[in-house]
Amino acid sequence: ERAASMDSRKFSRAEAWPTNWASDWGRKAASGSSGRRLGVRGVVVADLYAGAGSFGSEAISRGATRVTFVEVARQAVRVLQENLAALTMTAEVAVTEVDRFLARPGEPFDMVFCDPPWPLPSAELQAILEKLLDRLSDGAVVVVTRRASDPIPLPLGYLIEDERRF
Secondary structure, three states: OOEEEEEEEEEEEEOOOOOOOOOHHHHHHHHHHOOOHHOOOOEEEEEEEEOOOOHHHHHHHHHOOEEEEOOHHHHHHHHHHHHHHHHHOOOOOEEEHHHHHOOOOOEEEEEEEEEEOOOOOHHHHHHHHHHHHHOOEEEEEEEOOOOOOOOOOOOOOOOOOHHHHO
C-alpha cells in the first residue's frame, strides 16, 4: 500500500485494482473548483467510482452533510472502508455498479464526483451521466474526471462551468 497526504492525515490506497487514483492535486483542484458548495450545511454528495474514496473524503472533511461512496471493486471497497475508519469518518458505501445505484430511487445529490476507470467507453459514461440527471438537485455541481485525451460526453441538461486539464 501507498499513502498520500490528505492535509495532515494519511490516505491509503491499494496498488492494483481497476480504478483511478485521484492524485492529491487533482482531488484538491476538483474540490477547490466547487468548494463554494462543500462548505454549505445540508450538502449531499455522491462519489461515483469511488476507489479509495479520496473525493468523497475531501467533501466530508470540508463539511458535507452526507456522502455516499459507490464502488464495485472489492479491493477498493476494503481500502475505502479502512480509510473511513482511520479518518474517523462515517458515510454510506454502496457496493454496486454505478448504473445500478443510479437506477434506485433516492435523495437527490447536490454534488457528484464521477471518476470512472479510464478504459470506460465514452458511450457508457454518457449513459451514466444521463441517468445521473434524475438524481441531481436543482443547481447541483457534477465534477467528471477523464484522461485529457478522452472527451467527456455530456448529454443535454449539463452546463460546463469550469474545465481543467492536468
